[in-house]
Amino acid sequence: MSADTSDLSLVRRVQRGDRGAFDALVLKYQHKVVKLVMRYVRNPAEAEDVAQETFIKAYRALPQFRGDSAFYTWLYRIAINTAKNAVVSRDRSPVDYDLDVQNPDESYDMQSRLKDSETPEGLVLTDEIRATVNAAIDALPEDLRTAIVLRELEGLSYEEIAAAMGCPVGTVRSRIFRAREAIDRRLREVFEGGLGRAEEIG
């Protein structure tokens, strides 16, 4: 099985005009893209703007994507270029936090995003999510915890995890799935579906 299979499946659907498949790609990579652009821009709100622009550029450029490289490699290149351009533009223009009287809705949107991500409340929320996930992982049986940590933290493939744990690949797949289900249950309990609703698209 080749790597990037699932991304390519989604990319081909987008290239055939299925916008819903692009939503899945955004959901999968938004955290990684934001983390990447945070190396170039000042704050999380700006990083989100750059990430949004990155995904829109990627969507527009997808007809030309041929799959010569992995989708995420291609996406990361767009993200880095977009972040660099944002830094250049920002350095050229003065910072202006005044409300735009000509376009109050857009200004309000910007202000609300600044509040969501820049303020301590946003960071507390992120911390709470991380604490919940960590607590859920601690509560997992040893074999499930090892499997999900090796996958998410170490980035090992199922085959590598199977070799490390001395079990079949199918067992690894099952363990990782069960670990995710357990963590997902805790997340939904804590946030009463808020997280799921917030990320729902459609």
Add this chain to the structure above:
Amino acid sequence: MSNEELDSQLSAMFDDELPAPQCELLARRLARDDALKARWGRYAAMGAAIRAERSLSLDSGLARRVSTAIAAEPVLVAVPAPDARSPHARATAARWWQPLLGGALAAGVAAAAILWLHAAAPVVPAVAQLAATVPDAVTTQSVASDAADSDSYVVPPAVESASFAPPTELADFVVAHSEFSTPLLRRSALSALVAAEAATSTPTPPPQSAPHGQRQDESKAVHAAGAP
């Protein structure tokens, strides 16, 4: 397919561990099923949390904003890549211009060589000019008299000895350029020098003074230098 089996496949697809045919089917369903998409998004969020990535507020709505933005975009239609032809077609297309390129390169090299020869050999015209004038003196003294028994050479018209380079300058020229001139031209110039000195000492030399073989060599030099 049960929900558990579906979610299990979704988890494997998220990790790029689902076989391609199942991936195709699940991608189709994922693109349409919002609940499945939300679960997919939470898988990504928990992965970020496990990796302690605190850069993105998980309810930031970034994915929703992107989705709204691309909804206003035109529907994508994949365009064929400019170089998506078969390898054979690419090789054929690449082959037809190769001879043209070779010809252009050869012409360029030839032109450069001609220009270089013109620029790098300033002595040659000077020697040729000298040889074109100096042997005239010789011919005025010897070849002209020999014209009757030599039909293979054109007898140049007689010129005034005043047009010769002065013997001293001529000698300096020969010395200075002997390194660059061919033996034939050098000999011709030396002969001209001797002839010029003789002309200055004896304004009207006897017509049969030069040996026949020498006259023939000098005439050949004149001919080789392109003199009329």
